[in-house]
Amino acid sequence: MWIQREVTLRPRPRGFHLVTDEVVSGVPELRDVRVGLAHLFIRHTSASLTLNENASPDVRDDFEAWFDAAVPEDAPYWTHTIEGPDDMPAHIKASVLGPALTIPVRAGRLALGTWQGVYLCEHRDRGGPRSVVVTVVGES
Amino acid sequence: MWIQREVTLRPRPRGFHLVTDEVVSGVPELRDVRVGLAHLFIRHTSASLTLNENASPDVRDDFEAWFDAAVPEDAPYWTHTIEGPDDMPAHIKASVLGPALTIPVRAGRLALGTWQGVYLCEHRDRGGPRSVVVTVVGES
Amino acid sequence: MWIQREVTLRPRPRGFHLVTDEVVSGVPELRDVRVGLAHLFIRHTSASLTLNENASPDVRDDFEAWFDAAVPEDAPYWTHTIEGPDDMPAHIKASVLGPALTIPVRAGRLALGTWQGVYLCEHRDRGGPRSVVVTVVGES
Numbered sequence: 001m002w003i004q005r006e007v008t009l010r011p012r013p014r015g016f017h018l019v020t021d022e023v024v025s026g027v028p029e030l031r032d033v034r035v036g037l038a039h040l041f042i043r044h045t046s047a048s049l050t051l052n053e054n055a056s057p058d059v060r061d062d063f064e065a066w067f068d069a070a071v072p073e074d075a076p077y078w079t080h081t082i083e084g085p086d087d088m089p090a091h092i093k094a095s096v097l098g099p100a101l102t103i104p105v106r107a108g109r110l111a112l113g114t115w116q117g118v119y120l121c122e123h124r125d126r127g128g129p130r131s132v133v134v135t136v137v138g139e140s
Numbered sequence: 141m142w143i144q145r146e147v148t149l150r151p152r153p154r155g156f157h158l159v160t161d162e163v164v165s166g167v168p169e170l171r172d173v174r175v176g177l178a179h180l181f182i183r184h185t186s187a188s189l190t191l192n193e194n195a196s197p198d199v200r201d202d203f204e205a206w207f208d209a210a211v212p213e214d215a216p217y218w219t220h221t222i223e224g225p226d227d228m229p230a231h232i233k234a235s236v237l238g239p240a241l242t243i244p245v246r247a248g249r250l251a252l253g254t255w256q257g258v259y260l261c262e263h264r265d266r267g268g269p270r271s272v273v274v275t276v277v278g279e280s
Numbered sequence: 281m282w283i284q285r286e287v288t289l290r291p292r293p294r295g296f297h298l299v300t301d302e303v304v305s306g307v308p309e310l311r312d313v314r315v316g317l318a319h320l321f322i323r324h325t326s327a328s329l330t331l332n333e334n335a336s337p338d339v340r341d342d343f344e345a346w347f348d349a350a351v352p353e354d355a356p357y358w359t360h361t362i363e364g365p366d367d368m369p370a371h372i373k374a375s376v377l378g379p380a381l382t383i384p385v386r387a388g389r390l391a392l393g394t395w396q397g398v399y400l401c402e403h404r405d406r407g408g409p410r411s412v413v414v415t416v417v418g419e420s
Contacts (some may be wrong), residue, residue, distance in 0.1 A: 002315045002419050004384065035142045037179055037275055039317055041384050043393030045333045050235040053185045058220040059231055065217035066232050070210065070350065077345035080338040091339055092346050095330040099396070100382055102240055104144065104181050104273045111273055113183030116239070133384045133391055135317055137277070137417070139142050175282045177319055177415055190375040193325045198360040199371055205357035206372050210350065242380055244284065244321050244413045251413055253323030256379070277417070279282050 001036070003029045003136040008129050012122045014086070016052075016060040020118040024110065027134050031108040036138015038110060041100045043131045046090035046124045048097035054117025063119075067093050090123035097121050105138055141176070143169045143276040148269050152262045154226070156192075156200040160258040164250065167274050171248040176278015178250060181240045183271045186230035186264045188237035194257025203261075207233050230263030237261050245278055281316070283309045283416040288409050292402045294366070296332075296340035300398040304390065307414050311388040316418015318390060321380045323411045326370035326404045328377035334397025343401075347373050370403035377401050385418055 007026035009019060023040060024030065030038065042049050053059040071092045073085040080088045101118065104111040120130060147166035149159060163180060164170065170178065182189050193199040211232045213225040220228045241258065244251040260270065287306035289299055303320060304310065310318065322329050333339040351372045353365040360368045381398065384391040400410060 004315050004386065035144050035275070037277065039382055039384065041382075041391070043391070043396065045331065045393070045395050051185065051239050052231055052235050056220055059228070062218055062220050062228050063232065063235070065219075066211065066215070069215070069217065071346065075346070075349070077349065078342055079345075080336055080342050088339070088342050091332055092343065095332050095343070095399075096236055096376055098238060098378060099331050102179055102181075102242055102382055104179065104275045106144065106273075111181070111183070113185070113271070115185050116183065119235075131393070133386075135315070135384045137317065175284050175415070177417065191325065191379050192371055192375050196360055199368070202358055202360050202368050203372065203375070205359075206351065206355070209355070209357065236376055238378060242319055242321075242382055244319065244415045246284065246413075251321070251323070253325070253411070255325050256323065259375075 001138055001140050003027060005134050007132045007134055009120055009132060011128050012120060014122050014125050016063040017120045018054060018117045019120045023118055027136060030136055032140050033105045033108060033136060033138035034140055036105040036136060038103045038105050039135040041133045046094055047127055047130050048094045048099055048121040049101050050097045050119045050121055051101060051116045052119055053115050086125045093123045141278055141280050143167060145274050147272045147274055149260055149272060151268050154262050154265050156203040157260045158194060158257045159260045163258055167276060170276055172280050173245045173248060173276060173278035174280060176245040176276060178243045178245050179275040181273045186234055187267055187270050188234045188239055188261040189241050190237045190259045190261055191241060191256045192259055193255050226265045233263045281418055281420050283307060285414050287412045287414055289400055289412060291408050292400060294402050294405050296343040297400045298334060298397045299400045303398055303412060307416060310416055312420050313385045313388060313416060313418035314420055316385040316416060318383045318385050319415040321413045326374055327407055327410050328374045328379055328401040329381050330377045330399045330401055331381060331396045332399055333395050366405045373403045
């Protein structure tokens with residue numbers, strides 16, 4: 001059993017955003033999968049997906065603070081600066097966090113831990129809508 | 141052919157720990173898979189999984205040293221400090237390394253390179269037992 | 281439908297290299313997959329795979345600059361130095377970027393975004409040839 005759908009996430013400001021419900025509601029067939037895997041794939045090079053704490057908004061603020069400190073916009077070594085100061089750091093952050101998540105499916109649901117939620121990591125100041133391909137494979 | 145099992149890793153101190161055998165022995169059906177994929181997924185937001193050098197323990201010590209330097213506990217920008225100084229750095233490290241590994245299966249075994257082993261990356265001082273969902277899909 | 285092939289990437293200098301075509305041409309059966317997943321797995325602990333911008337070579341140069349600054353060869357905390365100053369940083373970079381990519385397959389092609397390409401991330405000064413196991417599962 002294969003399901004593949006493209007979900008468009010509405011534009012968000014730069015930062016880390018909890019999008020679990022938005023992604024899951026785009027794949028209603030998930031509820032028919034008894035055991036399987038769900039693969040979420042963002043088709044961009046300046047945004048990424050990760051799993052992290054789904055409760056406190058200050059965790060997501062601290063993600064932005066750490067990534068901005070770790071990948072500074074004004075570093076002397078950037079040469080690819082034509083698309084603005086947020087562009088090259090966005091590429092680095094996108095690869096450090098990665099473009100995809102694979103999550104086990106069990107009894108029609110993502111088998112996430114209690115505290116795990118899906119983050120859209122928007123690394124551009126104005127990234128626009130973001131396209132996520134969701135592929136589910138499993139047994140009904 | 142689908143296999144899905146939950147493996148509980150015993151508590152470990154903060155640091156990087158080789159757990160390949162512990163994970164593989166939790167999924168004995170793996171030996172019947174001719175070709176496939178094995179997906180390891182940790183259901184936590186302050187621990188992670190990675191693959192790296194399976195021989196020298198000092199490699200794992202140096203992982204801890206680098207991550208502690210890269211994600212300092214006393215950074216001025218942390219706001220989510222209610223769960224202790226090791227908490228927010230643990231969340232960041234968990235996402236930088238990621239919660240999951242997908243490994244090819246060939247002839248009943250993980251098709252790891254000679255030097256590759258599965259690390260449990262324990263980012264909390266006292267993380268407790270850690271739950272890993274192992275999902276294997278393949279052909280027998 | 282399962283396809284599994286081992287692709288050997290020719291030796292490259294330290295840095296980030298676009299290898300999408302080299303990997304895809306090693307798996308000609310991909311064109312018969314209507315919907316599925318492709319999994320790329322590098323069997324090494326000092327090289328990695330990522331997706332990023334497939335156009336400007338200066339993006340790849342800036343990746344090398346950032347990773348060299350973030351994981352310095354002369355850090356005082358390295359203890360695993362027996363294999364040279366580029367070895368331990370290579371292990372760290374390999375895990376930060378990760379050994380594997382999973383990419384959706386649609387209508388016989390990798391469903392990459394317009395700007396996404398596969399990077400071989402070579403973290404050693406002289407890494408030699410690199411082995412990538414490509415596993416494709418899907419429906420024809």
